[in-house]
Amino acid sequence: MxxxxxxxxxxxxxxxxxxxxxxxxxxxxxxxxxxxxxxxxxxxxxxxxxxxxxxxxxxxxxxxxxxxxxxxxxxxxxxxxxxxxxxxxxxxxxxxxxxxxxxxxxxxxxxxxxxxxxxxxxxxxxxxxxxxxxxxxxxxxxxxxxxxxxxxxxxxxxxxxxxxxxxxxxxxxxxxxxxxxxxxxxxxxxxxxxxxxxxxxxxxxxxxxxxxxxxFSADGVKLIINGVSAHPGFAKGKMESAIKALADILSALPKDKLTPEATNGKEGFIHPVSFSGHAEQAEAQFIIRDFDDELLKSHEVFLESLVKEVLKSYPNSTYEFEVTEQYRxxxxxxxxxxxxxxxxxxxxxxxxxxxxxxxxxxxxxxxxxxxxxxxxxxxxxxxxxxxxxxxxxxxxxxxxxxxxxxxxxxxxxxxx
The missing domain is CATH 3.40.630.10 (Zn peptidases)
Structure with a gap:
């Protein structure tokens, strides 16, 4: 019928x-x-x-x-x-x-x-x-x-x-x-x-x-930057702002690939979805997406390598990089x-x-x-x-x- x-x-x-x-x-x-x-x-x-x-x-x-x-x-x-x-x-x-x-x-x-x-x-x-x-x-x-x-x-x-x-x-x-x-x-x-x-x-x-x-296969990444706080009036040679370090990381993300604005079809991406913090500690949440699980992992490796590269300019700062599986x-x-x-x-x-x-x-x-x-x-x-x-x-x-x-x-x- x-x-x-x-x-x-x-x-x-x-x-x-x-x-x-x-x-x-x-x-x-x-x-x-x-x-x-x-x-x-x-x-x-x-x-x-x-x-x-x-x-x-x-x-x-x-x-x-x-x-x-x-x-x-x-x-x-x-x-x-x-x-x-x-x-x-x-x-x-x-x-x-x-x-x-x-x-x-x-x-x-x-x-x-x-x-x-x-x-x-x-x-x-x-x-x-x-x-x-x-x-x-x-x-x-x-x-x-x-x-x-x-x-x-x-x-x-x-x-x-x-x-x-x-x-x-x-x-x-x-x-x-x-x-x-x-x-x-x-x-x-x-x-x-x-x-x-x-x-x-x-x-x-x-x-x-x-x-x-x-x-997509999907993961979430929580990135925490632990900076070095100091009184801003006496911060020369001491302060390493976690906010600025995290901003540098986000700025270093590709703009012509691996981003939702520049991908379609079967292309995956790294996408920051939230940002918060202060000089001593700052946090960003990312979603990572790809149809291929191996490529998904490679995007996460790329993101962490970018973090390490940026933090070379912040030698006394550290980071935490936590990956959470979302779906496959x-x-x-x-x-x-x-x-x-x-x-x-x-x-x-x-x-x-x-x-x-x-x-x-x-x-x-x-x-x-x-x-x-x-x-x-x-x-x-x-x-x-x-x-x-x-x-x-x-x-x-x-x-x-x-x-x-x-x-x-x-x-x-x-x-x-």
Missing amino acids: IYSNAAHKLEDRFFKYVKIDTQSDPTSKTTPSTLKQKNLAKVLVAELLEIGIGDAHMDDFGYVYATIPSTTQKQVPVICFCSHMDTSPDCSGENVKPIIHKNYQGEDLILPDDHSIILKLAEHKDLKDQLGNDIITASGTTLLGADNKAGLAEIMEAAAFLVQNPEVKHGTIKILFTPDEEIGRGVDKADLKKLGADFAYTVDGETLGSIEDET NMKKVLDKYPQLIENGIEAIKRAGLTPKKQSIRGGTDGSRLSFMGLPCPNIFAGEHAFHGKQEWVSVQDMEKAVQTIINIACIWEEKA
């Missing part, structure tokens, strides 16, 4: 979700990092129960679990669909006012609450494929939250369709909604034993028809389960789309889930320009994502 959004429930769900502020907080030590994420979790649980999924619940950490029972006699692998509830800390998600721009024809979309925020066709290449579609944006003062509330709405719509149409054959379907994905902690407290899935798909991708089986390229796991991608590609084709197999210059919950024993590629949700005020999604792309989710469930049953 073909999914229909004739009653516009999909955008109704999406509008409801984006109006709930769920920004995560990287400085928090709790799970979820912000209690307000549970406000959305409660709404999702209530909706899941309302459509007839009796075991839907939220745990103490804010994770939402639910099961759609099998409608077939076949033994089918248990498939999970996963999306995250939080939005990025990079841009406000409070008082989001979603707007539908009907029948988009390539015009500039000037957002009403800040006329300096303009979506231009020349700057958003995927808008060229949206002519005639209905584009949803925020009003200009916040992000939209399509990352990943589009995924939430799509999974919820697919779940409602499957429950309301039991003649559609599928195996057991699991739903997992997670907090704190945007700060890299999305599956820290996920109970995979309770979830009980064999395979999963995150619904958190961008371009219509895309399926992603590869992410999920392709290493997914290549062992080709049926995951094959079935995803077939589902996209059945939705009338041309599949686009891609790599993610970032990570998803699927990266860590794959290495935790739940192989998990990523399929499109339709979100674009995320983490900023120009974020957008089209209703029609979201509808195709719902159909793709339904198709995946059916294809696994057919091939069982």
